[in-house]
Amino acid sequence: MHHSWDNIILNNRYNYHLFSNQTAKQFIKTTHTNLSAEKIRYVSATIGMLILMIPVLTMSFYLFKTNWHNNAVLAVLIATLPRQIQLLQMCYTLISYHVGIAMIKARINGLFAIFKDNHQDLTPFIQYDKISIKQTNLPFDKANLPKTGRITLIGQNGVGKSSLLLQLKEQFGNNAYYLPAKHSLFFANAMSYQGSSGQQLLSQVDELTKITSDDIKILLLDEWDAHLDRKNMAMVDERLIKLANQCLIIEIRHR
Template sequence: MFLNDKRFLCALAFTLSQQLLLATSTYCIASAGIALTNGNINHTLENISLFFIFALMAYISSSAATLLSTRASNNIWKIYSTATLLTATESVQYASEKNKQSISQWLGAEALPTIAHACEFYLEMVSVALNIILTLAVFYVAVGWEIASSIAASLVISFALVMLLRRRIERLAGTMQHRRQDALLSIEPAWTCSMFGNRKMRTAGLRILDEKTHRYFREINKYALLEQVVACCPIIISTLALIAVFQFTDLFRASIAGALVALLPRSLQVFGNVHALSVYLSQFFLIGAKLRNLEGFSAGLEKHQQMHEEPLLSVSVWDSLTQKEIRPSDLIQKLQCTGRYWITGENGSGKSTLLKIIKDSAADAILITPETYFLDAGSGLSTGQRRIKEIENVLSMAPDILMLDEWDANLDEGNCGKIDRLLDEASRRMLIIEVRHLRSGGHPSAGRSSCDPSTG
């Protein structure tokens, strides 16, 4: 996902450059300390100047890496979102309100921050690891292997701890993602219960939200504790090892003492980076598990597998021109026709399923449901005005087939009449198929339908 993005690879290159420049600046300040101990002021000043020059170049490289990282994460999220939406809309079998809400929450609340965090995290981890390795190399050259090896040992311990806890970290990652998703999806029901329900419903809705967020935060707290244990143990061990080196060896000469004093601020930074790298090592598996969950998200979507096999015996289809009833299978054979057809039947009889079957067979058909809005109609419009604007917009696209699922739900007689006239006119040039909510007289109103005999 990340290594295929050129911006991210360039950011990695700038990160490497930054750490090489910082290591060079560290060597310069160590050389300045040695020169000062030996009384060579000119050499001291020269190395201090080089220290600032290399440090400045390192910070410029860091800024370039950050800019490229931001652009890379944006591009990676766009590619992932497009791929997820294409997969989730490749078949009407995925058409469900649950999938729509899950995808919306997942792409916005999970994928976007996860990808942005991962992009930043990988660069920081590489930066910290390089900083430690290159700084230890400078320590080895400037003050000897004893101090360098004491710090290096902490890295080995940290890596061993993380590997021991890897499986637990990965399980926590999956649990946190799913519980976060559950908590976010419970916000809307809690709002609905609080706004429109009675006191009992309000209390129940808020209680469910509280329970789900509590479970999510509990997993976060578990991981935070685990992470800090992994981070602190190596620092404690390496600090004790360094004190032992200082107290029980005759390591120090005047020049080494000067270099070590000059490097003390960098020593503190190295300890901070060892602590950070310990955290990053645990997060490496956490983020890896999250990214694998991103890749597997589409496979877990709800799918109406048996859609084409469901019996539609309780569904009636009416030809609005002849006022005659036809079989659902006959309607599917008339997709090259123009005209207007009504679908009727009891709740749960399969009316909406029939529309989805037709949409699955005719990819360029347009299906409007009560929850479907193709454009932002703006505020201040009534339900009827917004629905009229939606249908006018769709008709302007001149589809061959337009299907409407209960477009007249919650509309008054005036707006129903306006839309009815729009559809009747449009049926002269396209196929209109409707599931109606309101019907008068028990039969479809007068309309027209025609089909070229050559197309059946």
């Protein structure tokens, strides 16, 4: 799955800014690549036209040579030269368009993909009456949420816990941050992309801790412990306990 899905669709502002900076650099690189592609297109069209010119010029030279003393034939050949040049120009244009047709189709498909609305209502996938809070054993009520603390959602598989987190992200927008178990979100710390799953998650949580006081009010964690051993799980859990003093953490635990 492409990086843009996580960094744009999930609408986590922090990762979106990092992704935007990376995209800007890639855009400059793409611009130079596009210029090179345009040069290749024109060169290919020129070479194609030259190849077509070889039999035309060969035949014209042959007719001129064999009818050198026939004024009528020479007059006809001279009169048709502008038409031959026009035909070659048309061939050049056709070859140019043929070479660039794949690029044009890719651009059109990209525009359709941008304007396509993929929004889906998650309500039918959520069984609210079967989702409760582990700490209190009470049903989860998204209308009455505390400002800080930690809420662990529990319920059987298939009741829509992950869909509920996504719905909360959509409801609270930039005030909420959604971190799925598997993702391609951009982070500033290089450790977020290296090391074990536990080291990566620790680095990501530490980085999020620095921005929660200003931007993030609700941290949504979807099965963050799915790929961790007990040692790393305990270390991440300790950090989340401290982080719960700054913001509200709503989590789904794998174990």
